[in-house]
Amino acid sequence: MVKYDYIIVGAGAAGLMMAYRMAKEPFFADKTILILDKEKKTQNDRTWCFWEQNKGEWDDILHHSWSKIYFTSDSYSSKKSISPYKYKMIKGDDFYKKTWKSLENKSNITFRKEPVSEILQEEKFATVITSKNTYFSKNILNSILFSDDYKKQSKYPALQQHFVGFFIKTKENHFDNSIATFMDFSVEQKENTRFMYVLPYKKNEALFEYTLFSADLLPYDEYKVGIEKYLLEKGITDYEIIEKEQGSIPMTSYEFWKKNSKNIINIGTSGGWSKASTGFTFKNIDKKTVELIHHLKQEKSLETFHQKTKFWLYDLLLLDILAKKNYLGASIFSKMFKNIAPQKIFKFLDEETTIVEEIQIFSKMQKRLFSKALIRRIF
Known part of the structure; x- marks a missing residue:
């Protein structure tokens, strides 16, 4: 077995943000840190959005931001300023580029492309088993959701925020890129909570995302048809789809953190860091990683990190x-x-x-x- 001071399992938003913060913090400069994942992400595989007051740590990679939002439904519609907040958008490839760049000259941080099959709490440390090796550490930060136990239990509801998004480019200038459509409930509800989410980042380019808060996912074509119908109703017929995205985020108050132990902490979605009522994750990860850095520096047991509020x-x-x-x-x-x-x-x-x-x-x-x-x- 190979030993590291810290092992980060999963190089998505939570894992990379933890590594990014550890790379910036002098406390970890002499600590060995291993990052494990089946792939090294560099492509634009997702989009993160969040609201924030004033300037923020991630402003240098913002794809766009909005100071006004639009909300509409059959019973109420409004366009409102959100100042001093801004609604901010980051594309996956820009986040990966920034975080990986911060790690490239850190000799104490190693990335290995190895699928992780299991993480085990031992008596005095924890082990990570991959397709190639076994590693051990007293500090394992896991961002991979290995179990769907949260779906099988009945104590807490387990909904999903699930969506398909099309990045649309039109020949004409169709969009007001100073305002984001936060929720448009004018789409047919079909006994669900369904809305369109529209982020125009240029006068002729916007992300249209057909989104549901519900327990069950839809066949892909139903999301696709929903977007196409919405575009038609808005008079947008001459366009090309330049990118697509699809995702599903757990919306549940299931106590993921109860699976934390002395030497293992679950982070990101697998740690319950997605906001249960909305599915928003990026800003929660941003806050939680700062808090966890402080916790690690105090060398406390990892199972004492989470506090229910x-x-x-x-x-x-x-x-x-x-x-x-x-x-x-x-x-x-x-x-x-x-x-x-x-x-x-x-x-x-x-x-x-x-x-x-x-x-x-x-x-x-x-x-x-x-x-x-x-x-x-x-x-």
């Missing part, structure tokens, strides 16, 4: 509602955006609000609906 319960109540009555999504989000300023919504979803602010927010939501969900969850 009141926001875990808030997310759970929404998921309980959508799991039972998935068609209510449009009305819930419509009331939220109608009655609450987007800045306050963002602050709440960033888990930065006070209890007074949260009471104000819930007073403007469907109180009876959420009260019933709370009572059911308690009893």
